[in-house]
């Protein structure tokens with residue numbers, strides 16, 4: 001599935017990517033992981 005980078009605001013990228021290939025910002029995948037870690041504390 002393709003997602004839109006919140007930083008670039010236009011470039012579509014795969015949600016399988018850990019960072020945006022265009023600007024290098026971490027994707028929701030990484031954010032979701034940190035969310036899970038924080039929730040288990």
Ligand SMILES: [Zn+2]
Nearest residue numbers: 005008020023
């Ligand atoms: Zn980007």
